[in-house]
Amino acid sequence: MYMDRRTITFSRNAFLPLTTVCRNRCGYCCFRTPVQEGCIMAQAEVEKTLQNGAALGCTEALFTFGERPEEEPGFSAMLATHGYKTILDYCEAMCRKAIACGILPHTNAGILTYGEMERLRPVTASMGLMLETTAEIPAHATSKGKSPDVRLAMIEDAGRLKIPFTTGLLLGIGETMADREDSLFAIRDLHKRYGHIQEIIIQNFCPKPGTPLDKSPIPTTDEVCATIRMAKDILQPDIAVQIPPNLIDASLLIECGVDDLGGVSPLTIDYVNPEHPWPALDELRVIAGNARLVERLCIYQRFIDKGWFDPGMQPLINRLAHTIQARSSGL
Numbered sequence: 001m002y003m004d005r006r007t008i009t010f011s012r013n014a015f016l017p018l019t020t021v022c023r024n025r026c027g028y029c030c031f032r033t034p035v036q037e038g039c040i041m042a043q044a045e046v047e048k049t050l051q052n053g054a055a056l057g058c059t060e061a062l063f064t065f066g067e068r069p070e071e072e073p074g075f076s077a078m079l080a081t082h083g084y085k086t087i088l089d090y091c092e093a094m095c096r097k098a099i100a101c102g103i104l105p106h107t108n109a110g111i112l113t114y115g116e117m118e119r120l121r122p123v124t125a126s127m128g129l130m131l132e133t134t135a136e137i138p139a140h141a142t143s144k145g146k147s148p149d150v151r152l153a154m155i156e157d158a159g160r161l162k163i164p165f166t167t168g169l170l171l172g173i174g175e176t177m178a179d180r181e182d183s184l185f186a187i188r189d190l191h192k193r194y195g196h197i198q199e200i201i202i203q204n205f206c207p208k209p210g211t212p213l214d215k216s217p218i219p220t221t222d223e224v225c226a227t228i229r230m231a232k233d234i235l236q237p238d239i240a241v242q243i244p245p246n247l248i249d250a251s252l253l254i255e256c257g258v259d260d261l262g263g264v265s266p267l268t269i270d271y272v273n274p275e276h277p278w279p280a281l282d283e284l285r286v287i288a289g290n291a292r293l294v295e296r297l298c299i300y301q302r303f304i305d306k307g308w309f310d311p312g313m314q315p316l317i318n319r320l321a322h323t324i325q326a327r328s329s330g331l
């Protein structure tokens, strides 16, 4: 008898933290640093990472960095020594370099305005911003950019701009199960209006020594599983549920309805969770179990088909879609 096998997807990426400076102070974060030596990833380093990433078959350049760093005194002066006026100028220039190297940019820069996203859209294939939670929690008391209204407004702007978008929930930062449900409904409502959410990440918080939440309990696998089931239930079937395979035993969660293992890098570490190395390709195969492991681009096929990207990106998207197709038999 012929049986359809389930599919689990992942993306091969290179992580480029353009700056660790951030206007927020999240109670769980060990990524942010003050303005200091090394707080900006130098252009030469970006170029080297992109070239090495391309050589290793990466299709996605993940630009994740601190939010609105110009609000921190001294940052703009330091960025000027790198030859750029604003982090958006720098990000745009580095996205162009990624494209020139044959890698598709996905940015998660924290809060951006409508105008800023409009400017980045021609040089990105997709963007992201974790909603984290709609609850007002102490861990976000010193992070104005984590205000749920501000996050939801940006996700809505991305929808108006037809940007293929990734968002998600961070579990275990002081929210309740009811708050998670509320967050999922908020994402669903935006997706109903704009249809732009490609995936939601259900990410478990990992305690970082020296941060206010370092003694907080980590979410149990059962709790994460229950949230994944709730997400499958609340969200439209076209939204993929992603979990990070370096932060939790993903093999236990496949059965709860996981569709995607996110960006996995053969080159760079997870700068947000540096103590958690990426699983290798053969480990991903073990996690996927009976399901078929399939590589994807950071822009999902559905959005490629709809033409939700700048025409200038078409040749690269075509080429990379072909590349991952050709590699798929080897997975």
Ligand SMILES: O=c1nc2n(C[C@H](O)[C@H](O)[C@H](O)CO)c3cc(O)ccc3cc-2c(=O)[nH]1
Residues within 6 Å of the ligand: 011, 013, 015, 060, 062, 064, 106, 107, 108, 127, 128, 129, 130, 166, 167, 199, 242, 261, 262, 263, 264, 270, 271, 272, 297, 298, 299
């Ligand atoms: O859009 C996002 N993508 C995030 N991703 C990227 C995501 O895994 C993939 O790059 C996307 O699925 C796009 O392909 C992360 C990747 C990491 O290596 C580490 C942390 C994250 C966190 C986010 C995130 O907050 N938002």
Ligand SMILES: C[C@H]1O[C@@H](n2cnc3c(N)ncnc32)[C@H](O)[C@@H]1O
Residues within 6 Å of the ligand: 028, 029, 030, 064, 130, 132, 169, 170, 203, 204, 205, 206, 207, 208, 272, 273
């Ligand atoms: C890039 C994304 O990483 C997540 N993030 C930030 N700090 C942590 C942590 N200690 N553990 C797990 N995820 C974290 C947030 O959800 C952020 O949006």
Ligand code: SF4
Residues within 6 Å of the ligand: 022, 023, 024, 025, 026, 029, 030, 031, 032, 065, 066, 067, 110, 143, 145
């Ligand atoms: S999680 Fe992001 S927004 Fe929060 S402090 Fe860290 S870098 Fe800034």
